[in-house]
Amino acid sequence: xxFNELEKKWxxxxxxxxxxxxxxxxxxxxxxxxxEFPYPSGAGLHVGHxxxxxxxxxLARLKRMQGKNVLFPMGWDAFGAPAEQYAIKNHIxxxxxxxxxxxxxxxxxxxxxxxxxxxxxxxxxxPEYYKWTQxxxxxxxxxxxxxxxxxxxxxxxxxxxxxxxxxxxxGVCERCGTQVVQKxxxxxxxxxxxxxxxxxxxxxxxxxxxxxxxxxxxWIGKSIGAEVDFKVDGHNESFTVFTTRCDTLFGATYCxxxxxxxxxxxxxxxEHKVEVKKYKEACLLKNELERTELNKEKxxxxxxxxxxxxxxxxxIPIYISDYVLSSYGTGAIMAVPAHDSRDxxxxxLFNLEIIPVLDGGDVSKEAYEGDGIHINSDFxxxxxxxxxxxxxxxxxxxxxxxxxxxxxxxRDWIFSRQRFWGEPIPMIYCESxxxxxxxxxxxxxxxxxxxxxxxxxxxxxxxxxxTDWVNTTCPKCxxxxxxxxxxxxxxxxxxxxxxxxxxxxxxxxxxxxxNMLYWNKVNWYNGGMEHTARHLLYARFWVQFLYNIGLVPxxxxxxxxxxxxxxxxxxxxxxxxxxxxxxxPDDIIHEYGADTLRVYEMFMGDYEQDSPWSTxxxxxxxxxxxxxxxxxxxxxxxxxxxxxxxxxxNKSIKKVEYDLTHLGYNTAVSTLMILANKYDEETSIxxxxxxxxxxxxxxIAPHITEELNEALGFSPICESSWPTYDEAKTxxxxxxxxxxxxxxxxxxxxxxxxxxxxxxxAKALASENVKKHMEGKELVKVIVIKGKIVSIVVK
RNA sequence: GCACGUGUGGCGGAAUUGGUAGACGCACUAGACUUAGGAUCUAGCGGUUAAUUCCAUGGGGGUUCGAGUCCCUUCACGUGCACCA
Numbered sequence: 001x002x003f004n005e006l007e008k009k010w011x012x013x014x015x016x017x018x019x020x021x022x023x024x025x026x027x028x029x030x031x032x033x034x035x036e037f038p039y040p041s042g043a044g045l046h047v048g049h050x051x052x053x054x055x056x057x058x059l060a061r062l063k064r065m066q067g068k069n070v071l072f073p074m075g076w077d078a079f080g081a082p083a084e085q086y087a088i089k090n091h092i093x094x095x096x097x098x099x100x101x102x103x104x105x106x107x108x109x110x111x112x113x114x115x116x117x118x119x120x121x122x123x124x125x126x127p128e129y130y131k132w133t134q135x136x137x138x139x140x141x142x143x144x145x146x147x148x149x150x151x152x153x154x155x156x157x158x159x160x161x162x163x164x165x166x167x168x169x170x171g172v173c174e175r176c177g178t179q180v181v182q183k184x185x186x187x188x189x190x191x192x193x194x195x196x197x198x199x200x201x202x203x204x205x206x207x208x209x210x211x212x213x214x215x216x217x218x219w220i221g222k223s224i225g226a227e228v229d230f231k232v233d234g235h236n237e238s239f240t241v242f243t244t245r246c247d248t249l250f251g252a253t254y255c256x257x258x259x260x261x262x263x264x265x266x267x268x269x270x271e272h273k274v275e276v277k278k279y280k281e282a283c284l285l286k287n288e289l290e291r292t293e294l295n296k297e298k299x300x301x302x303x304x305x306x307x308x309x310x311x312x313x314x315x316i317p318i319y320i321s322d323y324v325l326s327s328y329g330t331g332a333i334m335a336v337p338a339h340d341s342r343d344x345x346x347x348x349l350f351n352l353e354i355i356p357v358l359d360g361g362d363v364s365k366e367a368y369e370g371d372g373i374h375i376n377s378d379f380x381x382x383x384x385x386x387x388x389x390x391x392x393x394x395x396x397x398x399x400x401x402x403x404x405x406x407x408x409x410x411r412d413w414i415f416s417r418q419r420f421w422g423e424p425i426p427m428i429y430c431e432s433x434x435x436x437x438x439x440x441x442x443x444x445x446x447x448x449x450x451x452x453x454x455x456x457x458x459x460x461x462x463x464x465x466x467t468d469w470v471n472t473t474c475p476k477c478x479x480x481x482x483x484x485x486x487x488x489x490x491x492x493x494x495x496x497x498x499x500x501x502x503x504x505x506x507x508x509x510x511x512x513x514x515n516m517l518y519w520n521k522v523n524w525y526n527g528g529m530e531h532t533a534r535h536l537l538y539a540r541f542w543v544q545f546l547y548n549i550g551l552v553p554x555x556x557x558x559x560x561x562x563x564x565x566x567x568x569x570x571x572x573x574x575x576x577x578x579x580x581x582x583x584x585p586d587d588i589i590h591e592y593g594a595d596t597l598r599v600y601e602m603f604m605g606d607y608e609q610d611s612p613w614s615t616x617x618x619x620x621x622x623x624x625x626x627x628x629x630x631x632x633x634x635x636x637x638x639x640x641x642x643x644x645x646x647x648x649x650n651k652s653i654k655k656v657e658y659d660l661t662h663l664g665y666n667t668a669v670s671t672l673m674i675l676a677n678k679y680d681e682e683t684s685i686x687x688x689x690x691x692x693x694x695x696x697x698x699x700i701a702p703h704i705t706e707e708l709n710e711a712l713g714f715s716p717i718c719e720s721s722w723p724t725y726d727e728a729k730t731x732x733x734x735x736x737x738x739x740x741x742x743x744x745x746x747x748x749x750x751x752x753x754x755x756x757x758x759x760x761x762a763k764a765l766a767s768e769n770v771k772k773h774m775e776g777k778e779l780v781k782v783i784v785i786k787g788k789i790v791s792i793v794v795k
Numbered sequence: 796g797c798a799c800g801u802g803u804g805g806c807g808g809a810a811u812u813g814g815u816a817g818a819c820g821c822a823c824u825a826g827a828c829u830u831a832g833g834a835u836c837u838a839g840c841g842g843u844u845a846a847u848u849c850c851a852u853g854g855g856g857g858u859u860c861g862a863g864u865c866c867c868u869u870c871a872c873g874u875g876c877a878c879c880a
Contacts (some may be wrong), residue, residue: 039880080880153878164878169843187878211799215875220800327877342796383833410877417878490880530875566874603820607808609800610873617807617821624820626834655811667809672817677819738815743861745815746847769847782859789814793860 003593007703019718020064020072024503025518032519033060034558036496036527036535037075039490041082045108046575047566047583047613055564055665056526057114058602058699062660064115065695065722069517073501074109074116076102076123079130080490081164084421087454094421095447098125108585112594113702113720120504124493129500130423130786131444132510133492136546137415138426138437144547145191148435151414155183161455162418172286182284185459188415188425188486192541196220197410198555199540205554206534208561215533216540221409223274224514226393228334228402230255230307232267233315239263239307242329242407246396247388250377251357252334253347254317255307256300258326259283267318269304276301276320283322288417298346310401311392312378323345329407353714411493413538415488420453420462422487430474430481437474445483460483461485494535495542498522499552513553522558525553529563536561562663565610567601572612577686583613595701596622602665602700624673626706628697631679631690632708638686645689646729649677653725656696665700672697687712692723740791741773750792758785764790 014020033054038049060072083094091095102123111118124127127528140146154163163173168180202218203213217348225244232238246248257264259280265528268276279301300321307318318481323342324333336348338356347354357380359372379395380388396402414427426438426445438445448469453462463485464470475480496510496616502519503511529533539558546552568574569581576582588597602623605611641649652675659668675693679685692713698705698717711718731753738761739747751760761782764770770792782789 040880081878082880138799162878219877414878419878456810462844489878490835492801494880527880531880533798533875534877535880578830579816603807606809609808610805614807614821616833620820623834630835632822665820666807670809673819736815740861743859744847750816772847781860783814784860787859788811791814791860 003595003704004590005269006640006707007111007113007594008532010706013706014115014715014718015118016593018119019716020060020070020117021119022071022073022117023069024515026069028067030519031063031068031069031433032498032502032522032524033305034061034073034501034522036525036531037494037497038105039077039080039082040089040098040105042097042101043577044101044104045585047585047597047601048568048575049562050585051567051604052526052528053109053112053114053596053740054700055497055607055663056524058427058660058665058668059524061095061406061699061702061718062113062722063748064718065699065720067721071120071501073120074114074118075121075495075497075501076105076125077490077494078102078123078125079422079493081421083455084156087421088170092453092584093449094453095125095449098123110502110590112585112598115677115702120501122500124423124497126506127444127446129497130493130646132500133423133427133488133496134443134445135440136542137423137488138440138443138490138497139438139549139551140190145194145545146415147191148186149412150184151187151189152182153185153187153631154180155459156180160457160458160459178627179285185412185416185418185460188427188484190413190415190541192538193408193411195541195544196222196410197409198544199537202540202544202556205556206561207559209563210530210754211494212536212561212563216537219533219537223407223409224606225405225407226328226396226402227391227405228310228396230310230334230414232263232318233306233308235261235267235305237266239332241332241334242405243334243405245389246402247374247380247383247385248336248339248357248390249309249311249334249392250307250374250380251336251355252316253336253337253353254319254335255353255750256319256324256333256335256346257303257734258324259320259322260326260329261320261331264283264303264320266663267303267305272302272304275529276303279320279378286322295445298342298349298404300346300350302350310399311395317352319346319350327411327655334761340476368439380631393484393685410537415492416486416490418455418461419439419487420447421451422490423492424463425484425486425488427484428472428481429484430472430477430479432472432479433476433481436474436476436481461487463487464611476694491535491538495539495670496546498525499543499546500555510551513551516557517793521554521556523560525558525561527563529557529565531563531565540685543770563608563710565606565608568606570613570615575613581613583615588618591705592618592622593625595704596625599625599669601703605666607663607665617640621669624669624676627680628693629674629704629708631676631693632677632711633687634685635680635687635690639688641692642682642684642685642689643688644682645670645678645685647732648675649689649692650725650727650729651721652696653692654725654727654730656711657722660699669700672700695720695723705778735787738789739767740789741770744773746773751787755787760784760786760790764792766777 013759028775036651059690060070064070078098083098086097087094103761153166158176158178167174171180173180226246227240227242229240300319303318305318306315309316335343337343339353339358351499355376357374357377359375374383375390393404424445428436430436448466449464456464470483472483499511503515506512543557544555547555599616652671655671656668661745694705694709696715706717721742732754735747736750739743747769749763749767774794780793780795782792
């Protein structure tokens with residue numbers, strides 16, 4: 001039978017026997033393995049998907065054999081811009097395109113033999129699913145967590161559309177090349193910043209990889225500092241700055257406001273008005289990333305106004321500059337040019353005063369990070385950083401001009417998109433009642449069928465053009481009202497899909513507490529490195545909110561998060577059509593079989609690192625599978641391990657089991673290659689020897705191993721148990737270790753497991769080459785590391 | 796710029812976490828079998844040397860009996876940075 005036939009045969013077997021069905025509330029211990037569901041693009045499954053799905057599939061198959069009730073689901077994250085773009089181009093409803101793409105993705109996944117529980121499949125675009133996404137949005141709203149605010153967006157005046165930062169890279173529209181401007185838009189926001197501290201502390205309840213935790217921590221960006229109030233000279237107004245170093249206040253020689261700061265217009269003196277206006281306009285053309293680029297030349301203008309430094313009443317000038325962001329802190333800073341490189345650069349540019357307040361070098365000497373004691377600082381002189389901060393905080397609070405303040409970089413979540421292909425936000429605007437939530441009973445609010453998907457002239461979602469849909473009545477007062485035409489971001493549906501998998505067909509709740517309590521948490525969540533900051537943070541925020549209103553059982557619903565590297569083209573670059581380096585899994589499966597592709601993708605390199613494609617290396621994996629097949633000719637009918645193979649078999653079971661649960665897929669494969677090579681050296685192997693190899697390989701290459709196992713007369717591996725190993729039999733009785741003299745390897749000795757330290761020492765000193773290198777020297781000491789090495793020190 | 800990650804043979808990568816650097820695989824070389832080979836088998840495969848001689852894990856320094864692994868410093872590349880998913 002050729003591999004394509006036998007793969008189909010087993011895929012059919014698994015389907016018909018529902019071999020991978022997860023049973024709600026079974027007596028077995030639950031184990032929930034989640035791999036990020038894909039965006040079903042027209043390009044079909046990427047070999048990168050194959051890598052991570054195979055890895056999780058292997059884990060799922062292992063855990064099932066270990067007696068766990070495994071939940072390993074798959075679905076589709078199908079809302080989003082690409083489908084909408086495709087629809088605009090081809091005048092086809094995204095719904096139709098998505099249906100086709102899902103069909104193709106699913107076909108491909110089936111040919112790879114992934115052990116998903118297909119009974120739990122859904123798409124975020126299913127009304128039965130997005131009904132609950134909308135319902136949850138209403139919960140956010142009802143609990144005061146959703147609100148409208150005006151925020152600047154990237155706007156292309158030519159395409160008349162809102163652009164992502166990515167589409168507006170370099171300040172020009174990616175599609176038409178027009179200069180992008182910043183435009184204010186009223187958007188729905190979720191109060192994620194309120195959860196900053198909880199999202200930070202919640203990490204303690206998870207087992208995310210350290211770098212994943214760090215990503216979360218950095219995104220949240222907590223900093224402890226102070227707010228300091230500055231009066232504007234000659235005005236009644238004052239403004240507040242945020243600083244993490246209030247102890248350097250005596251060194252503050254000027255202030256900078258963000259160009260958008262609300263005070264700018266009122267404090268600017270008449271003779272500076274024109275210049276300030278011009279500068280503000282220029283800033284509108286830049287996005288945040290460009291503004292904060294440190295290596296660019298600092299720019300700014302003087303407002304003509306002065307602030308009063310609250311600790312010494314000195315008049316210091318107020319500038320505006322785009323290196324200060326309105327979105328961080330208070331949108332205003334006090335500048336301490338002696339100890340901050342950005343402030344220093346700015347001060348040099350405008351010839352502003354520089355007063356060092358920390359001993360031990362100023363910024364011009366490139367040594368400003370040192371926390372020297374305070375100088376030129378009145379009551380802080382002689383104090384170190386911590387003492388000075390505390391004393392300054394006490395001073396500020398006592399004089400009512402500042403206070404301790406914790407600041408977070410993380411902002412509220414902008415939840416509106418001016419797009420068609422997303423979940424409609426179930427809110428209605430009524431002239432007399434304002435924003436009114438839809439009645440829950442009317443959910444889902446369906447996306448209408450329309451012919452045109454282009455945005456409107458003022459950048460609103462195409463939904464705004466569908467007056468039938470937009471015009472409705474106010475749920476509160478019954479008068480004519482209009483629906484919100486913005487839709488939700490793609491992140492919405494993926495923020496809670498893992499909960500739905502626990503109870504995917506529930507039409508009364510998004511998921512029952514009963515099911516969520518049974519499955520408890522996602523034990524193992526795999527996804528791309530690029531999602532470890534945002535998607536994970538959004539999902540955790542969403543869950544924590546649901547937890548706080550009593551709808552989910554745990555504050556954190558994801559226990560372990562791991563991430564995978566990309567599969568690059570053979571040219572070591574990201575695969576892309578334009579580079580012509582794309583590998584289509586269909587072609588590989590057809591020519592080499594799914595098992596070969598699976599083994600290769602596990603073997604190709606460190607799972608967490610990017611790895612380039614190599615068809616030559618893939619062929620090597622095909623040879624390995626062929627070797628495993630050939631080994632069946634050596635099988636003799638005997639139901640115990642060959643004595644000569646017992647140790648390596650026990651070692652291999654242990655190693656493969658460890659590797660499959662610790663992201664060591666490549667070394668799991670190499671362990672099995674070594675085992676197969678060892679078998680190959682024998683003239684015969686027993687049935688049991690062969691069976692254990694097939695079982696260990698099964699999670700990675702499920703089809704061929706089932707076939708060979710069946711030929712042995714055994715029942716299917718997917719219904720069997722994972723082999724156990726005997727720790728005592730994983731240790732070789734004779735091993736070779738190295739002997740070093742003064743740190744250099746000078747010989748090898750054979751030792752047995754019951755050699756004493758003295759015996760090992762004696763063997764080492766008796767070794768010919770060792771003796772040669774010790775000649776005429778005085779023995780200082782001999783270090784014996786059991787089972788590893790002997791190190792001899794001579795003088 | 797900030798954050799994170801990565802640098803080991805011709806290539807992908809191993810290294811039990813401080814203990815024989817280069818497992819396993821690819822590519823390559825020589826040979827065997829062969830009408831044939833993208834098959835199989837055997838041997839070799841970091842550089843260097845008369846030599847298990849010396850040098851080698853991006854570069855430089857340090858700690859240690861011993862460093863790819865720890866510390867300091869430096870260079871290069873990759874990824875993310877809030878409307879791509």
